[in-house]
Amino acid sequence: MSVRVSIVGGSGYVGGELLRLLLFHPLVTVAQATSERLAGKPITVAHPNLRGIPAAREVQFTSQDRLTPCDVLFLALPHGDAARAIDRFAELAPKIIDCSADFRLRDPALYARWYGETHPAPHWLEQFVYGLPELHRDAIRTARYVSGVGCNATATNLALLPLVRVGLIDPTRDVIVEVKVGSSEGGAQPGESSHHPERSGAVRSFAPVGHRHTAEVVQELGLSRVHLSITSVELVRGALATAHAFASAPVSEKDLWRAFRATYGSEPFVRIVREKQGVYRLPEPKILAGSNYADVGFAVDEETGRIVSICAIDNLMKGAAGTAVQCMNLMCGFEERTGLEFPGLHPI
């Protein structure tokens, strides 16, 4: 029997990626996808890659007030909208996966600090599990409500997790993370800064300090001294986190291999990339476009103890919709890889 899923906010980039994945998922049926702006129109108006796909013909955008009950509801709404309407959404489906930042943080005070406002539904925060399977797989399996992940936070968390778990980092020193990101992170709504002649070719340091995803790294890794800088580069999809940390004791490349294998050796969607020869020796987001893999790698300066830990993802996949579907698979008792095995393209 097929699980019925619906997507609220189906015309945006994350909504489109969810549709692409779920229309091909063998164990689910897409019941509804909402868009207020495009209600009544075929979903291919927003997502032309889905043209000609029989399952896509069955779905046209509908407005939120015509949503009917389903088994799993995905929310892919602008910041704040999910939190303001969560009581109503919870009446429509027993399981919810929210891709926004609304329910990622457990502590309302941390939310207020990073989002500059009081949380609209603070009593819901503790009901959501942070939806990164590499950190919370068992809790996700039994959760009714799962929050999606921030793309930059995911690249950072996956880069740093092995170092934190094995205790390689000196906790008295700061960890600095530079994340280079593609333009799709800005979403489907245009603005002056995304106008093609302004954005094309840009290397734009758009959040040198104060990026909101820092809160997710602090919460999930328990690091207090972690600092993110985000730079948008000439990519549509992709995020590359380069984390600089200092070791608590002398550390070698072999120590890092052990830490990364211990953390990710059996993870279905994390690959260790640290090769001695070839063109792609370290993680590179280009070859991950459309794929749910996170590639992680590292280098160490043994003289200074500086560890450089690197993670590449597709921001719309492992950084958003792909991980959300991975969570759905866990919540529904499906094999975790189902519908997510596309390996990406080369050359691209």
Next chain:
Amino acid sequence: MRATCPECEAEITLPEGTVEGEILTCPECAAELEVVSIDPPELALAPEVEEDWGE
């Protein structure tokens, strides 16, 4: 027959008929390795050829 990569400590299965002096590539870290002994199986980093990897 299994041996350990001296670069990344991956467990590598040596193909049937491997002989001493053979060069193989570690499937995990792509290091060029020389089979320096068969019994017991032992691998060492092979001399590196000149680098051609840059910007």
